[in-house]
Amino acid sequence: MRLLTFTSLYPHPEKPSHGIFVETRLRHLLASGQAESRVVAPVPWFPVRHPAFGRYASYARIPRRECRHGIDVVRPRFASIPRVGMGVAPILLAAGARRCVGNILDAHGFDVIDAHYFYPDGVAAAMLGRYFNKPVVITARGSDIGVIPAYPLARRQIVWAARQARGLVAVCDALRVAMVRLGIPAAKIGTLRNGVDLELFRPVERDAVRAQLDIAGFTLLAVGNLVPLKGHELMIEALPLLPDVRLLIAGAGPLRRHLEAAASRLGVAGRVRFLGALPQDALRGYYGAADALLLASSSEGWANVLLESMACGTPVVAPRVGGIPEVVADPAAGLLYRERTGAAIAEAVRQLRAGQPDRGATRRYAERFSWDDTTRGQLRLFRSIVGAPA
CATH class of the missing domain: 3.40.50.2000 (Glycogen Phosphorylase B;)
Structure with a gap:
């Protein structure tokens, strides 16, 4: 054909x-x-x-x-x-x-x-x-x-x-x-x-990769264009309620300066790192090194970043919108929240930390999605x- x-x-x-x-x-x-x-x-x-x-x-x-x-x-x-x-x-x-x-x-x-x-x-x-x-x-x-x-x-x-x-x-x-x-x-x-490319997105040697990427402590990763739809400002608003958590943001877009200003205004600039746009092979290391992937979109069809993170063994915290509940349909995958607010995101992150899924189980869940x-x-x-x- x-x-x-x-x-x-x-x-x-x-x-x-x-x-x-x-x-x-x-x-x-x-x-x-x-x-x-x-x-x-x-x-x-x-x-x-x-x-x-x-x-x-x-x-x-x-x-x-x-x-x-x-x-x-x-x-x-x-x-x-x-x-x-x-x-x-x-x-x-x-x-x-x-x-x-x-x-x-x-x-x-x-x-x-x-x-x-x-x-x-x-x-x-x-x-x-x-x-x-x-x-x-x-x-x-x-x-x-x-x-x-x-x-x-x-x-x-x-x-x-x-x-x-x-x-x-x-x-x-x-x-x-x-x-x-x-x-x-x-x-x-x-x-x-x-689906997800299970060969490209796979678990890494976490300790070595975390040291290489200068990642320490409980770290959230956000992947997406810096546009209003993706809700990065809500993630930053959650950080004052999570005093020992760091946030890495991979993506580029028109809101970069606005988000940097928001992090400074809330006193969390030292715990937010903007990575810029990254190719997929570089993203694998960050997925594997993070403790959870964070998503805060107002609308999504099928969010590919969720499966990419899970395939690397990293669970997700994401809103219950669009097709996301079809992707995150098992405790091994991560946790969903309903309200798109900084407080709701912070509470969801705390719940995930209290019952962190086994990374091997998260990877096995992603393997269903070839x-x-x-x-x-x-x-x-x-x-x-x-x-x-x-």
């Missing part, structure tokens, strides 16, 4: 972990030997590479073509207009990618457009599917269903794209339920959860659309 993977969430040299879960799922699918794919990963157009222009300049530095892990990746540019209504985003995305998609169709052909993230990517993919008369599969991943439909026009476009698509995928059951509530036909939606079932589910779905024999 020949796929065209379409998504703006795909790793590149400027952000090696950007959309890594899309690439990982695709790599496991292609490893089956029963599908091939070319990736179209559109990037906003910007004319200047100078660092003074911040993240906009980084768009200009992203290569237009790359081969990653044997997969051809093409990155056409599209117009992205700041502070302009969301309604035009899918149109601009589809227009920017149309020539590239047409060239791939002419040169190599493809059977299905496999799109990831519903808005604007999935809507744009549905437009391209109509233009090229090709079936489309769209995978919903989290905030594209949990947050963006609050905008009425975006919601209508999402529902339109869902009705155009031949197949729909949710990465957790909670996301599937949310899609049905939007008015998307339940019969079209399948649940294919993300990518094999997800790959089989994708193959069934694509075969049903292409008409290939099972």
Whole structure:
């Protein structure tokens, strides 16, 4: 089966972990030997590479073509207009990618457009599917269903794209339920959860790694972009109630200075370390060295960092939102809390410390979540659309 993977969430040299879960799922699918794919990963157009222009300049530095892990990746540019209504985003995305998609169709052909993230990517993919008369599969991943439909026009476009698509995928059951509530036909939606790379994320020699990373005492690790959705400020607010606990924050984003100021204001700056964005192989050491992974998101589909931490033997403390209860479904995995407040987070951390799970049991729990079932589910779905024999 020949796929065209379409998504703006795909790793590149400027952000090696950007959309890594899309690439990982695709790599496991292609490893089956029963599908091939070319990736179209559109990037906003910007004319200047100078660092003074911040993240906009980084768009200009992203290569237009790359081969990653044997997969051809093409990155056409599209117009992205700041502070302009969301309604035009899918149109601009589809227009920017149309020539590239047409060239791939002419040169190599493809059977299905496999799109990831519903808005604007999935809507744009549905437009391209109509233009090229090709079936489309769209995978919903989290905030594209949990947050963006609050905008009425975006919601209508999402529902339109869902009705155009031949197949729909949710990465957790909670996301599937949310899609049905939007008015998307339940019969079209399948649940294919993300897995975890059990070879990459595995236990480490903790004492040696903790010494190497200068980690001492009970240490929490947070992994995620420094944006409001992730709730890092709540984690910092919990620290005055946990006087012997340290917090490591791995991630980059616009809230870095705000969070540093919050840590200083609360008198905990000496117990918070900002690590910046880290590649996955470096994250493994921090996962393994930490005593717990802390998550405080207001919305999540399937939070990959939870499984990555568990695979390294480290339990998690996370809010009971979205698909998180489907990931943290056993005491060996960690502990869930209901209120997203600093006080509730502090209490949850204290409870985890009082009954710290065995790290071996946490690893064994994560071993239930390989990518094999997800790959089989994708193959069934694509075969049903292409008409290939099972």
